[in-house]
């Protein structure tokens with residue numbers, strides 16, 4: 001690390017100590033204060049890229065608009081997202097090479113899922129309508145407040161709702177399936193970095209093999225998916241119109257046709273889709289619930305808006321257009337993502353060949369580069385009272401823009417939840433911009449609309465939002481936060 005540091009410091013400013021051993025100390029300290037240390041570095045080196053040490057790894061961080069734009073627009077064969085994810089999470093060892101070698105789920109999300117958003121609304125709503133009573137209602141006695149552990153409750157609801165669209169109603173309600181889908185993401189995110197940062201390179205394949213044979217994620221997914229895949233193959237031969245309209249069918253249309261292999265391939269794709277879809281949506285939604293329960297003044301505001309657009313007793317009124325008219329709800333979720341994203345550092349890229357930013361900063365091959373996302377989202381020059389949660393921030397911006405330039409002006413678009421810019425990185429940017437954001441937005445709006453139309457909520461301790469849990473650059477909503 002030190003030699004890298006010295007090389008990096010030749011042409012880039014670096015935070016923290018500059019000595020040989022003290023830079024290791026920094027690297028450790030930053031694990032416990034990454035967000036604050038990055039913010040301080042941004043203030044110390046305004047306008048410049050800088051290096052930041054974390055767990056024995058140097059990362060070049062971008063915060064200025066031009067740097068962020070160049071980072072996410074750089075070609076994959078120069079600044080590579082796939083290589084960064086592969087290296088940082090050691091996916092080849094802990095999941096197997098197929099996980100990242102085949103990526104046909106991405107075009108399927110971009111085209112099939114996004115084109116079918118209107119058609120998948122009825123099953124999505126049906127699942128939400130049955131998951132809430134099963135998971136939340138069952139904990140409440142009539143007319144009473146009940147204390148609910150927010151994260152586990154919504155992680156189950158979101159796993160069911162999402163997987164209704166991925167695999168249909170039989171599997172999405174299976175405890176075994178949901179345990180696998182949710183557990184897989186948590187396992188990869190916690191074990192990958194341990195392999196990368198604590199084990200020497202030569203031991204990683206062995207440790208990965210041991211881990212794979214212990215948890216058998218892919219084999220378990222194959223076992224659960226095989227009956228469904230066989231059913232659908234039979235259906236495909238009889239009449240294509242009976243095929244369920246879900247992710248598994250779309251993947252089957254695209255997957256390699258050799259049957260013996262395709263179960264293996266489809267199972268890996270299903271693990272991959274769950275990996276990108278579940279923890280992101282669950283974390284975001286849990287943060288939104290914590291904001292709502294700790295600032296309950298927003299409940300009547302959102303309830304009034306969704307009540308005007310969506311009839312709780314007539315789900316045919318819950319259309320894409322009606323959800324699109326819930327501007328305050330959209331703003332509330334967008335603001336949640338601004339302040340409570342996935343962590344302090346996003347869009348990691350590994351330089352697989354040398355890269356030069358337009359200001360002349362040279363990034364040698366082998367370096368990691370990423371965006372200092374929380375520093376961007378909490379920048380006072382970009383957002384007024386940037387550190388404060390203002391659930392109606394983007395609704396007001398939209399209203400002002402409509403008043404001055406008309407409803408269809410181009411600027412209006414940037415205040416919607418699914419839009420991105422160098423100042424709003426919740427869904428990334430450039431060629432890897434999240435293709436699942438439209439689905440995530442619709443799903444979270446339906447969940448939040450259902451929540452405010454059916455329940456009152458507050459934190460166990462009135463007005464107190466449970467603190468986030470940070471380790472290194474990643475943050476999570478409090479695991480044991482309870483609401484009533």
Ligand code: HEM
Nearest residue numbers: 276277280281284347348426427428431432434435436440
């Ligand atoms: C609130 C929920 C979500 C958030 C905050 C989120 C965030 C992100 C971000 C920041 C990236 C870019 C990563 C990078 O550039 O390094 C990304 C990529 C991706 N997301 Fe999401 N995401 C969410 C939900 C979803 C869902 C529901 C799906 C699938 C249905 C999905 C599928 C993907 C895929 C496949 C990629 C990789 C795209 C590529 O490599 O080209 N995401 N997401």
